[in-house]
Amino acid sequence: MKIAAYSVVPAEKPYFEQWSKDHHVEVKLISAPLSSANLAEAADCVGVSVQQPSTLGGADFYQQFTQMGLKYIGVRSAGIDFVNLAECQKHGIKVTNVPAYSPRAIAEMGLTQALALLRKLGEYRTEMAQGKFSLNPHLISNEIYNLTVGLIGLGHIGGETARLYRALGAKVIAYNRSHKVEYESVVEYTDFDSVITQSDIISLHTPLTSATEGMIGAPELHKMKDNAILINMSRGRLVDTAALIAALESHQIAGAGLDTLANEAAFFRKDVPVDQLPADYRTLAAMPNVIITPHVAFYTTTAIKNMVNIGLDNIYQQEKN
């Protein structure tokens, strides 16, 4: 058996090599994302292991895929929206994904950013760079167990996030589309509006859908407490960026931690000259009460190992059965 792995990054290589050795399966490592242009590199393979973002192509791609004798597309992460499932069904191509490679990784990044914002580390860094070391009455903090944390979306990541905040003694309230009994011991279920108006930390964990796009806009930001910290580890387009900038500039809310931005595809995962960065990114990045990370909340050794191992296992198990 042979599998071609595309979009392979250096951090994944040792895990691919170990899995290959353990399973006696040859895995061809290719750093470029899979497309029609490099599909031929998967000749003699049973399937491909892929990662987003990839642009697979139209109907021709899936026809060529089948003609080459390839049977499986194993996505190494949760999102499979870049795969044309109708074409796969038509050609009998089996598609698998890794729905939960490490929810804890993303939950910990959200918590890390929230605590850094709560304790005003950015503001202290700015003050100290100016030689200001005296107690600033504007920079006094609260402690997490006095606070209410509101979660919107209580799935794999929202659930782990709830457990972390509960472990620190915070009151955790949550709004989710459906009631999940498994989180009853760590959250109080409530409605969307109560999360917005009552929370000191608001953490977003829904997928991006037509129902969630722009769910945090000017009206929601206006209703938040003036000490509220907004955490978005999910998808940039859940938040209206212009409205967020306005709310931060007018001190309607206290801060924001963002691992995703609405326009991130233009510059995240790339090296970009600083003067070519989007204006909204530069405005946010210059604020001491904002933390931006380039969609790396998932990027831990545990998550990378699980993406590789579970992604390859999914292909291997199907071929063996």
Ligand code: NAD
């Ligand atoms: P999940 O499917 O386990 O949970 C999503 C939850 O949102 C579900 O409980 C669902 O019921 C709820 N939901 C969906 N639509 C809703 C709506 N309109 N209103 C209220 N609740 C709604 O997904 P997950 O694994 O927890 O991931 C959540 C999101 O996190 C992903 O969709 C993705 O966008 C993002 N993510 C980010 C990173 C990162 O590195 N920053 C990594 C992985 C995932």
